[in-house]
Amino acid sequence: MAVVFEKPKSLADLPLHYCPGCPHGIIHRLVAEALDELGIEGKAIGIAPVGCAVMAYDYFTCDMIESAHGRAPAVATGIKRCRPDNIVFTYQGDGDLASIGMAETVHAAARNENITIIFVNNAIYGMTGGQMAPTTLPGQVTQTSPYGRDVNHCGWPIRVSEMLATLEGPEYITRVAVNNVKNVMNAKKAIKKAFQNQVEGKGFSLVEVVSACPTNWGMTPEQALKWVDSDMLPYYPMGVYKDRSAAKEEK
């Protein structure tokens, strides 16, 4: 019988530990497909974050390293500066990248490190049980904002892609989502491009993936995907925020 669909080779044959309905599995798959299709898994080195994706070092079949919370872009910098011919990527959540690791993120972008960052934004700290993240929406209820995020008390959620796009440094900054088939297809293209940019030596490429966390949002998987449309995407609009090479071509 002809095989028409199979697991990407860059994804290990292991049961993922993620909760039912969690889009991490989809995003892992998209990264693995990009590695497969570009034929770069053998020279890829991935950096796992602290957070729900901490065990990504087991799931991706390329060489992997586990970073301290938020430090993945610094670890990636160290590796890439030593091994410029390898393909170096980080896979980070919102607490990791936009709270504790904001300095590392901004400066890696400003230096235009030739790395790829997959930034999963689900507006909550998943692994520790659902605390307020730097991307938690105004009014959103979490374990540490039990009355809803009060922006007068703890400030406003951060739009990472828009902020990074103001920098001269980075090559490519885009925001995608994975809450329906069409968005998944777009996310795939963006992730592949973010790796392709690195292969071509273009520089820092970050794909912000608006994701969902049914468990900690207290929703069914289906409700969570709808909430991405109704609440997340209006605050975090999809789109390409910076694409230096494309902008040059247009001129």
Next chain:
Amino acid sequence: MAERVLMKGNEAIAEAAIRAGCRHYFGYPITPQTEIAAYMAKKMPKIGGVFLQAESEIASINMVYGASAAGMRVMTSSSSPGISLKAEGLSYLAGSDIPAFVVNVQRGGPGLGGIQPSQADYFQATKGGGHGDYRMIVLAPASVQEMASLTIKGFDLADKYNMTAMILADGTIGQMMEPITFEEEEIRQYDKPWALTGHEGKRPHNVVNSLYLKPEELERKNFERYERYKLVEENEAMWEEYMMEDAEYCVVAFGIAARVAKNAVVSAREKGIKVGLIRPITLWPFPKKVLEQAAQRVKGFVCVELSMGQMIEDVRLATNCKRPVGLVCRSGGMVPSPDEVLAGIENAVKGVY
């Protein structure tokens, strides 16, 4: 061929690191270690190496973590408050069992403290600093020459035992100039089969990691690590003995404090006091045996430290409190004079500790 040059202590570290095969330096500015970064910024681009000024000490130690995981000889340097920030990374390096070379040119603390020389990070360096069960090899140079030789030694030990080797210097040795000799060194290369190089389809994937969610597994990892540490303790302790053959009293000091103490020992000898000096060169592993043996012969010890007294605890432990241990100390960036140390020795003779 040997090469004789006049150099600052900090520059000697940088030059020796390059000679040891280090081609990657990640750092963040802080006094009094700035010459190391300045030297690296000048030299590295000319020899195909990497100098990168990171956004923080935290970022720089994590760049070291990445570069080391990629199989490179790599270093960072800082001074006391900066080392506190690097402590997180030091723990991860230890937990992942990969080598690194780190320099602390100490200044007075705690807090922002001052910028004058100090030895008050002894506890931090030898007892932890970061979290968890781990050790670092800690080397304490007392001259510009040793800044260079212990740097070369440190890189070798780090690779040999897959752990961090730290130079624990102080602002004085970092800043002072002395003539030193660079010998032609044979640099040993170590296999790093665990390094992240991209597997190219030729081997299973390598994972550099310090996370073990099963306690049995984490305990086993820690047991294995401490077996390695035991080897370091057995084989790598270094010290210098000075006028100890007939000594009735023993001064214990490291780094710049040992240089001051040596003068005091000479003065005391001129006064007819039979006193010698033991200078630990490795602070971890601490040269316990030589102190244990000295405790059989001498009547008392005097520790000289640029801190409120930190190494003194290890001296008491090594000698099982068999003999009294006095302390001559200055803190906050102050350095004791040879006369102050001499007074401490004379007090010991009088039985005043």
